[in-house]
Amino acid sequence: MFSLQNKTAVITGGGSGIGRAISELFAKQGATVHILELSKENTAATIAAIEATGGKVFGHSCNVANQQEVVEVFNKIGKVDILVNNAGIAHIGKADTTSEADFTKVFDVNVKGAYNCLFAVIPLMRNNGGGAILNMASIATLVGIPDRFAYSMSKGAVFAMTLSVAKDYLQDNIRCNSISPARVHTPFVDGFIAKNYAGKEEEIFEKLSKSQPMGRMGKPEEVASLALYLCSDESGFITGCDYPIDGGFIKLNN
Structure with a gap:
């Protein structure tokens, strides 16, 4: 079960934290993994770890906020069965303490970055007969988190894009879901x-x-396990859904 043999997976921000855990698990399950990451150091470390266990992996230096870069990388990869939109940044601030520059930076990476990857991958998936897309949302899409105005905005947009993509590409056999983690211990x-x-x-x-x-x-490996299920053929009847992985944060904090 949960085999990704003969599948090609693209994971943004795949060099560290949750992205690295997903990259390593997907490679372990047989996928050819392509990491899109700004940090060459993180990419190199993850590639070394995957290759040490016999996995197939490639690294691409790419700023997901730059559509031209993103499209060029995806077209170079060609066949994509799985996209995990994981790259993102955080920010502390309320609506009246968040500068325009910080708001724009968060938007460009978390929202525009996800959109750019969707823009690039959907034609490839359509031509390939379908695929699975997984967006990294957050508990901040579902509950109020103090001092996270821009971050919450961005993850709310990711959640909404998930629903839109899931609806628009039903006939193309493209599934789209999201994960909403609570706090996960990463570097x-x-x-x-x-x-x-x-x-x-x-x-x-x-x-x-x-x-x-x-x-x-949470542990990055726990999120990766959920990501594996949602990107595998075993979840073929699931689309347009969000999955909190939150240690009870949303439902049990009362």
């Missing part, structure tokens, strides 16, 4: 805490961990 999270809460790292980490009713953050 990104550690860096984010260090940058924004210097001197309070342990306190903030514990606070964020305990915000999930399970009392901990």
Whole structure:
């Protein structure tokens, strides 16, 4: 079950954190993995880890906010069976404390970046007889998260795009779903805490961990397992759905 043999998967932001876990698991299950990533260092490390276990993987330096770059990379890859729109950035701020520049930056990566990949991959999937698209949304699409105005906006847009794509391409055998993680412990999270809460790292980490009713953050591998199911043939009757993976955050925080 959950074999990805003879499938080609593109994973944006696939060099670290959740993206790396998805890249490694998909390669383990037989997919040829293409990582779209700005960090050459992260890409190289992930490629080395995958190749060490016999997986097939390629890295592409690509800014997902640049449509021309994205289209060129996808056309170079050619056949794409799976797209995971995972690349994204976070931001702390409310509506009146978020600068226009920061708002635009979050929008360009999280929203325009996802759109650019959809724009590039859908014609390829249509010509190939179909495919599976998975967008990385967030619990911020479903509940109010304090001080995350721009980030919540961007993930809400990703959620809405998921529904639109799922509806528009039913006849093309293209499925589109999304995952909404709560806090997941990745190097990104550690860096984010260090940058924004210097001197309070342990306190903030514990606070964020305990915000999930399970009392901990998720693991990238747990998100990757859900991604595998939603991108495999076993989930062939599922489209237009969002799957929270949140340690009970949405339903049990009362």
